Every structure is written in C-alpha cells, then in structure tokens.
Amino acid sequence: DAKTTQPPSMDCAEGRAANLPCNHSTISGNEYVYWYRQIHSQGPQYIIHGLKNNETNEMASLIITEDRKSSTLILPHATLRDTAVYYCIVRVGRETSGSRLTFGEGTQLTVNP
Amino acid sequence: NAGVTQTPKFQVLKTGQSMTLQCAQDMNHEYMSWYRQDPGMGLRLIHYSVGAGITDQGEVPNGYNVSRSTTEDFPLRLLSAAPSQTSVYFCASRASAGQTFSYEQYFGPGTRLTVT
Numbered sequence: 001d002a003k004t005t006q007p008p009s010m011d012c013a014e015g016r017a018a019n020l021p022c023n024h025s026t027i028s029g030n031e032y033v034y035w036y037r038q039i040h041s042q043g044p045q046y047i048i049h050g051l052k053n054n055e056t057n058e059m060a061s062l063i064i065t066e067d068r069k070s071s072t073l074i075l076p077h078a079t080l081r082d083t084a085v086y087y088c089i090v091r092v093g094r095e096t097s098g099s100r101l102t103f104g105e106g107t108q109l110t111v112n113p
Numbered sequence: 114n115a116g117v118t119q120t121p122k123f124q125v126l127k128t129g130q131s132m133t134l135q136c137a138q139d140m141n142h143e144y145m146s147w148y149r150q151d152p153g154m155g156l157r158l159i160h161y162s163v164g165a166g167i168t169d170q171g172e173v174p175n176g177y178n179v180s181r182s183t184t185e186d187f188p189l190r191l192l193s194a195a196p197s198q199t200s201v202y203f204c205a206s207r208a209s210a211g212q213t214f215s216y217e218q219y220f221g222p223g224t225r226l227t228v229t
Contacts, residue, residue, distance in 0.1 A: 043203050043220030101218060103156040
C-alpha cells in the first residue's frame with residue numbers, strides 16, 4: 001500500500017471549513033484514497049473515499065489532485081463534535097484476501113469555539 | 114441496524130486468566146476483523162475472517178484465538194492474559210468484494226482491557 005503523510009495536528013474555528021491535507025506521492029493507479037476519523041475513545045468511523053474524481057457526501061468532500069499524489073478532506077462547517085484524529089489511507093479498492101486497513105498517525109483536528 | 118456491537122466495554126483481568134471478547138454485526142458482512150490499539154502504535158490487525166468457517170492471522174496474532182461459526186459473530190479469545198495485552202480492542206466488519214465494491218469498514222465501540 002502507498003505510504004501517506006499527514007500533518008500531526010491542525011486547528012480550526014467552529015463554523016469554518018476544515019481542510020485536512022494528505023500526501024500520497026507513491027499511489028498506484030488502482031489504489032483508492034480513504035478517510036476515516038476516530039473521536040476520542042470511540043471506534044474509527046468511515047468518512048469518504050475516492051479514486052480520481054472529487055467526491056462529496058453528507059459528511060465531507062474529498063478533493064484529489066489531477067496527478068493523484070495528494071488529496072484534501074474538507075469539512076465544510078466544522079463543529080466541536082468534529083474534533084478527532086483523521087486518518088488518510090491508500091488502499092486497493094477490491095480486496096482479495098485479508099481485511100486490513102493500515103492506520104498511520106493521522107491528523108489531530110481540534111475545532112475551537 | 115445496530116451495526117457492530119462489542120461486549121464487554123471494560124474488563125480487568127489478572128495475569129493468566131482467560132476470557133472471550135464478543136463481537137457481533139447485523140449487516141450480513143462477510144469480512145470481520147479484530148484490531149488492537151495502543152498509544153503511539155495505531156491500529157494493529159490481530160485476526161480476520163473472510164466468511165463463516167474461515168479465519169486467518171493478522172500481524173499480531175500471538176496469544177489470541179478466533180473462530181467464525183456464523184456470519185454474525187466473531188469472538189476473540191485470550192488464552193492466558195498477559196500485561197502486554199492491555200489495550201483497546203476494536204472489532205470491524207465490511208462487505209466482501211462480491212457484495213459491494215467498497216472498502217468501507219464499520220467499527221465497534223471497543224473493549225478496554227487491563228491485565229494486571
């Protein structure tokens with residue numbers, strides 16, 4: 001799996017957009033970008049994933065650069081409940097064996113009132 | 114749907130004791146897995162199952178056993194607890210490649226285990 005690089009921490013004001021970057025310069029053509037988050041003491045929660053095109057769902061938007069070497073997760077109106085560790089994971093989309101997700105250190109996002 | 118449920122939420126064991134961590138999902142997912150999370154080490158895969166009757170080892174399987182007799186349940190057994198097994202344990206499930214083309218995993222709330 002391609003390695004990802006994320007800043008260790010970020011701050012964001014409540015109500016503003018939170019933009020979380022992720023570098024994945026060694027990503028392969030068949031690898032997807034996945035984002036999960038983990039709110040303190042809870043299990044990780046899936047947010048969004050994408051291959052090439054930008055994606056949006058009810059939680060967030062995912063912007064992937066044209067060369068696919070980096071991406072940005074956007075929380076359009078951050079709330080205090082969005083304070084969490086955010087993980088960017090690169091993985092092949094179709095799994096043939098195993099069920100493993102490799103979680104790195106992630107980015108600790110703190111939303112301030 | 115209840116999603117992925119885990120019991121107990123908290124457990125304290127003495128060294129040498131055995132116990133079973135329960136995990137159940139009601140989404141008819143074929144894939145289920147167990148992770149442990151330790152400070153500064155992220156999530157590490159212990160065991161996983163690709164369907165009823167099929168299990169395999171992850172990266173840290175020693176000291177743990179699993180079985181998968183039904184699609185819904187995937188218990189994790191600690192054979193003889195050691196202080197090194199103090200951790201937070203998460204169970205996860207996801208649909209198989211044949212069910213949906215996605216890698217969205219659903220995680221349970223976790224079991225916090227302390228071994229003294």
